[in-house]
Amino acid sequence: MTHDRSAGLVETARALADGTITSRALVEQALARIETSQASLNAFRIVRTRAALAEAEAADAQLAAGVRKPLLGVPVAVKDDMDVAGEPTAFGCRGEFPAVARDGEAVRRLRAAGAVIVGKTNTCEFGQWPFTEGPAFGATRNPWSPEHTPGGSSGGSAAAVAAGLVPAALGSDGAGSVRIPASWTHLVGIKPQRGRISTWPRGESFQGITVNGTLARTVADAALLLDAAAGNHALDPHRPPAIDASAAIGRDPGRLRIALALKPPFTALPARLQPEVRARIVELAEKLSDLGHTVEEADPPYGQIGLTFIPRATAGIAERVREAPFPALLDRRTRGAARLGGLLGGAPLRVARRAEAVLHRRIGGFFTSYDVVLAPTTAAPPPRIGAMLELGGLATDRAMIAACPYAWPWNVLGWPGVNVPAGFLRGGLPVGAQLLGPANSEPLLLSLAAQLEAELRWHEVWPEPRVSADSPVV
Numbered sequence: 001m002t003h004d005r006s007a008g009l010v011e012t013a014r015a016l017a018d019g020t021i022t023s024r025a026l027v028e029q030a031l032a033r034i035e036t037s038q039a040s041l042n043a044f045r046i047v048r049t050r051a052a053l054a055e056a057e058a059a060d061a062q063l064a065a066g067v068r069k070p071l072l073g074v075p076v077a078v079k080d081d082m083d084v085a086g087e088p089t090a091f092g093c094r095g096e097f098p099a100v101a102r103d104g105e106a107v108r109r110l111r112a113a114g115a116v117i118v119g120k121t122n123t124c125e126f127g128q129w130p131f132t133e134g135p136a137f138g139a140t141r142n143p144w145s146p147e148h149t150p151g152g153s154s155g156g157s158a159a160a161v162a163a164g165l166v167p168a169a170l171g172s173d174g175a176g177s178v179r180i181p182a183s184w185t186h187l188v189g190i191k192p193q194r195g196r197i198s199t200w201p202r203g204e205s206f207q208g209i210t211v212n213g214t215l216a217r218t219v220a221d222a223a224l225l226l227d228a229a230a231g232n233h234a235l236d237p238h239r240p241p242a243i244d245a246s247a248a249i250g251r252d253p254g255r256l257r258i259a260l261a262l263k264p265p266f267t268a269l270p271a272r273l274q275p276e277v278r279a280r281i282v283e284l285a286e287k288l289s290d291l292g293h294t295v296e297e298a299d300p301p302y303g304q305i306g307l308t309f310i311p312r313a314t315a316g317i318a319e320r321v322r323e324a325p326f327p328a329l330l331d332r333r334t335r336g337a338a339r340l341g342g343l344l345g346g347a348p349l350r351v352a353r354r355a356e357a358v359l360h361r362r363i364g365g366f367f368t369s370y371d372v373v374l375a376p377t378t379a380a381p382p383p384r385i386g387a388m389l390e391l392g393g394l395a396t397d398r399a400m401i402a403a404c405p406y407a408w409p410w411n412v413l414g415w416p417g418v419n420v421p422a423g424f425l426r427g428g429l430p431v432g433a434q435l436l437g438p439a440n441s442e443p444l445l446l447s448l449a450a451q452l453e454a455e456l457r458w459h460e461v462w463p464e465p466r467v468s469a470d471s472p473v474v
Contacts, residue, residue: 005033005164006462009074009221012167016063016073023063023073023116027056030075030118033165042140043160045080046087046120055116062114070228072114077160077169079153080120081127082107082212083201092125092153094136095326105198105233106170106212113228121156121169123177125331126320127210129396130180130378130404131388132156134331139385142185143463144430148382151181154215158185161215162463168217168225172199174210175313176377176407179419182215183377183432186421186458188222188449190214190245193440194414195238197229203237206316207349209309209411217459219418219450220249226442238414240440248443249450256448259298259370260285264379264405266306269398271405273379277431280422281376284433284452288374291451300366300373305359305409308352312412314341315349336393359413364438372448373436377419378404381429410436418445421458 007015015021034047052075059073078084081091083104088097103111110117122132122140132140132155142150143163150159154171158181161169171178173191182189190213197212199205212229216222223245232239262278264271289295318341321327321334366373380403388399410417415438422433435445453459 007167008218008459009071009167009216009224012074013071013224017068019063023056023059024053026073027052027075027116027118030166034119034160037163037165040141040146041143041159041163042138043121043156043163043165044077044119045090045122045137045156048084048087048117048119051086052116052118059114059116069114070224071110074115075118075166076110076115076225077119077121077157077166078107078110078117079157079169079171080123081172082120082170084117084120087120090136091320092123092127092134092136093324093326094329097325105200105231106229109229109231110170115228118166121154121160123153123156125334126317127153127172127174127177128317128334128337129153129388130176130400131383133385133389141385142382144185144428147384148429149184149385151184151382153177155181157215158182158187158189161185161187161217164462168221169215170225170229171213171215172205172210173213173411174206174316175309175411176404178213178215179377179407179417179432179434180404182419184382184430186430186461187215187217187419188219188421189419190222190226190442191410191417192226192230192442193240193416195232195236195240196416196442197226198231198233198236200233200236203235207312207353208238208414209312209316211414219446219453220246223249223446243440243442245442245446248446251447253444253447253451256293256371257369258285258288258293258295259300259366259373260295261299261373261375262297263299265302265409266304267401267405268306269401271379271401273376274381276425277376277379277381280425280431281374281433284422285374287452287455291455295374298370300363302409303362305412308355308359309408309412311344311349311352314338315345316341318342318345333393333396356412356414363413367438371437372445373434375434375436376406377432377434378406381425381431406434415439416442416445418449420449420452421456
């Protein structure tokens, strides 16, 4: 009994509930796909073979007894910055890490919804860069082109979903780390409102700029995983009002006022939207106009927002470095960022945190004229494997900002954004666009994304399987 890799999260959960397939069979197939692709894609840091099979058998027993949960028996993956009981949380770093005692809140909620965690996906060191490579695990590759990165820092989760190893996965997004790899692997990536999916055991991750989010091939699948993982620990400092993301799918978004924002936000280093990427974003804007929305070029009043991002990001890295069990094994760029974070972690950090309320008012005012912002997710297609790996700190920053200047302001604001596929460039490399909204606007963004998906059918286009010749994908 085989289950096609194109079956998404919604379809898989329904098949399990209907009894047309077992969790054991699904998890066995997912593990086989992971194993055959690991040498080529390298999406996973940890594969939970024995534990996942045992959890699948327990799910089958519950299904047979008539128990129904949203994801009961469905295999999913999580990024290796999330605690899974009994597994280490290395977060892209070298060294042998101890197993953690308990699940993080997001993983606990996924399990409560019935999901089977088949493994933890690769991420660059502390999630800092838009590539997923490093001496701890090698290079994670893009299913659309193995010479290129899937992006980062949630590149392992993106590669796993894009290749059909799992129907959906959790990632995290501190400067675009869900949206960028979603863009570069032809996926839907939701960066939700801060606090929507708990980052506990950290009340705030990287001084509040990093949130957990979802990656999937369809809007409905990404929304279902969001609903399953959403919710708070009792001690979470950010507790947004609950939403029903799945209910937004298929709902008419109405006629919206959409701002097409093509200008990169403030950056200290040069960034330029590549013409071929710009063309794909403009085509998407034209499609939205054809659907009845009013689209006009307008840029949010970002001002000097970048000055508030750097203290929060680097202070967050400094916190992680202080906790690292093997600081001598860390990338020199990580240590450099931590030193800067130590310098900025006092008064500059407090000023940066206070500035958020001012930015909310100013950029929130933009949403009295517009309902949604449409922006490129990246300025360029995915770089080649190794292109940024050996660069120094400033050169890495230059390359990163040149490729990815668009995503990070919404991390400062803590507001939701959704990457949607925007087509392909010459050579077959995917690019994406962001739908961005004000606080707690996930339902509106998802209803608009689903409307686009119904027209463009992006989920029907697949990369060629990348596995060894003697191990066919089923």
